[in-house]
Amino acid sequence: MTECRVADAAGIARAAETLRRGGLVAFPTETVYGLGALAADDVAIARVFAAKGRPAINPLILHVASTAAARDLAAFDDRAEALAAAFWPGPLTLILPLLAGTTISPRAVAGLATVAIRVPRHNVARALLAQIDGPVAAPSANRSGRVSPTTAAHVLADLDGRIDLVLDGGPVPIGVESTVVDLSRGGSVALLRPGGLTRWAIEAVTGPLAGPAASSPGEPVRSPGLLLRHYAPRTPLRLDAEDVAADEALLAFGPIPLEGAAVTCNLSARGDLAEAARNLFAMLRELDGADARRIAVMKLPTVGLGEALVDRLRRAAETPADDGS
Ligand code: TXA
Ligand code: MG
Numbered sequence: 001m002t003e004c005r006v007a008d009a010a011g012i013a014r015a016a017e018t019l020r021r022g023g024l025v026a027f028p029t030e031t032v033y034g035l036g037a038l039a040a041d042d043v044a045i046a047r048v049f050a051a052k053g054r055p056a057i058n059p060l061i062l063h064v065a066s067t068a069a070a071r072d073l074a075a076f077d078d079r080a081e082a083l084a085a086a087f088w089p090g091p092l093t094l095i096l097p098l099l100a101g102t103t104i105s106p107r108a109v110a111g112l113a114t115v116a117i118r119v120p121r122h123n124v125a126r127a128l129l130a131q132i133d134g135p136v137a138a139p140s141a142n143r144s145g146r147v148s149p150t151t152a153a154h155v156l157a158d159l160d161g162r163i164d165l166v167l168d169g170g171p172v173p174i175g176v177e178s179t180v181v182d183l184s185r186g187g188s189v190a191l192l193r194p195g196g197l198t199r200w201a202i203e204a205v206t207g208p209l210a211g212p213a214a215s216s217p218g219e220p221v222r223s224p225g226l227l228l229r230h231y232a233p234r235t236p237l238r239l240d241a242e243d244v245a246a247d248e249a250l251l252a253f254g255p256i257p258l259e260g261a262a263v264t265c266n267l268s269a270r271g272d273l274a275e276a277a278r279n280l281f282a283m284l285r286e287l288d289g290a291d292a293r294r295i296a297v298m299k300l301p302t303v304g305l306g307e308a309l310v311d312r313l314r315r316a317a318e319t320p321a322d323d324g325s
Contacts, residue, residue, distance in 0.1 A: 002160050004152060007124040007169035016131035018165050024051060026141040026155045027128055028169035029120040031091045031178050031196045032148040032281070033155050034063065034138030035163060036128075040103040045137060049107070051162040054144040059110035060137040061093050061178070062117045065129040070094075070117045073102050073135060079206060080183050086205050089121035091174055091196030095182040108137045114184040124169040140177060141166075147231055147281045147288075147316075150175050154285060175278040176308045181209070194308040196277070233288035233295065237317040241296035249292035251283060253300050263290045273305040280309055284316065 005011035007028065015025045022044045025036045035052065037044035039062050049056055064070050067084045074096035076084070083094060098104070098115040109115050117135075120126065129136060140148040141155045141163075149155045152168035159166075179195035181202065191199060191209040203209055235249070243258060244250045250261035254271040257264055265283040267276035287295050297317075302310050 002156060002163050003165045004156065005165060005167055007167040009127075011167055012124065012127050012131070015128055015165055015167050019128075019132055019136065023164035024048060024162075025128075025165045025167065026149075026152070026159065026163055027125055027138075027167040028122050028152075028172050029063075029125045029138075030122040030172060031120075031174045031176060032150055032172055033141040033152070033166075034061075034120075034125070035141035035155075035159070036063070036136040036138040038132070039108050039135040039137040040105060042105040042107055045105045045108045048137065048139065051159055052139060052142070052144045054139065056107070057110050058139075058144075059112055059116060060108050060139050062104070062108070062115060062135040063120055063125065063129060063138050064117060064135045065126065066119060069135070070119065072099070073104065074098055074115050074117055077183065079189060082205050083181070083183075083189075083202070084119075087197055087201070088119040089126065090119070091121070091178040092202070093118040093178045093180045093193075093195075095180065095184050095192065097184050104135065105137075114182075116180065118178055122169070122172070124167060128167070145232060147233060147284050148177055150278070150281045154281070157285075171278070171282075173278070174274075175280055176305070176312060179308070181206075182212070194311050196305070196308065198304050199307060200304065231312045232316045232318075233284050235288050235290075235292060235295050237295045237297060237313065239297050239313055239317050240299045242299075244296045245293075247293045248296045249287040249290045249294070251287060251295055251297040253298045258296075258298065261296065262292050263287065267300075267309075273301065273303075273309065276300065276309060277305050280312065 037048045143158045150172045152166045174196040177195045179197040180193035182190040188210040189206045244261040250264040252266040
């Protein structure tokens with residue numbers, strides 16, 4: 001059984017104690033719920049991979065309380081300092097060279113020489129990290145390949161009985177995962193995963209972002225979580241729908257949803273991308289449960305947060321079993 005606790009002072013203290021004795025705790029961050037374990041505890045980290053069904057080659061993000069704590073783990077250059085000063089705490093993950101001699105479990109970073117780090121902004125995550133000595137590794141608290149959780153109920157739907165505790169802090173304020181940028185290669189900053197912090201905000205600090213650099217042959221996959229099909233509901237998805245069939249579920253956006261679907265969820269009737277981000281994963285879960293033949297998704301703008309939303313929807317639509325009709 002997984003214990004579920006309201007994220008008040010007593011719940012957070014209980015969560016900290018559970019982490020300290022090697023347990024797995026799901027907790028809210030501003031982006032999505034994370035599944036935390038002490039990054040130095042090799043056994044606990046192995047349990048995170050097992051609970052999620054996550055491939056061992058896919059490294060975790062380390063969550064720390066402050067930029068000072070991050071500097072103890074990774075090599076910061078001027079670009080990293082500038083990004084941390086501008087956006088931490090917040091929905092930005094930096095890939096940096098891992099320092100030698102840390103106590104991080106090699107399993108947490110999948111044996112790589114780089115590490116993904118962020119300082120979350122959510123009050124519950126901050127309060128929890130403040131009570132923990134050392135970094136907390138936390139992937140999104142979903143089964144591998146599935147949609148990230150934005151509520152405690154989503155976490156339990158995927159992981160009940162597989163983890164020790166869920167801290168319920170209500171629905172998260174952003175709703176898509178952090179933006180991941182790679183600073184480990186010198187030269188320009190590469191955008192590995194669009195997310196809750198927009199490209200435009202980052203480029204104001206770094207100048208134009210590059211795309212992800214291709215791995216050289218023989219080199220480990222640079223960001224395995226970015227393999228195409230991911231964040232996927234079970235029901236097939238089609239994008240940029242301009243009409244909808246009676247046996248389809250509709251994921252609408254804007255004031256004029258298409259008519260005729262079996263069931264409709266509107267990401268934002270007023271066409272607001274922040275509202276759409278907050279709704280995206282919950283609505284995908286809801287429509288996935290509606291027993292429709294397929295989910296049709298209306299076109300979304302690709303500006304601002306839209307870049308992350310369209311990225312997640314494209315990955316969800318990438319289905320090997322699509323019947324093409
Ligand atoms: O918002 C978020 O980032 C949430 C919350 C809980 O913080 N976490 C999250 O973690 O989305 P996860 O594990 O679901 O996604 C982490 C991504 C994966 O795509 C992983 O491959 C990539 O970061 N990553 C981790 N370490 C990396 C590294 N050293 N180099 C490149 N990519 C890395
Ligand atoms: Mg994930």
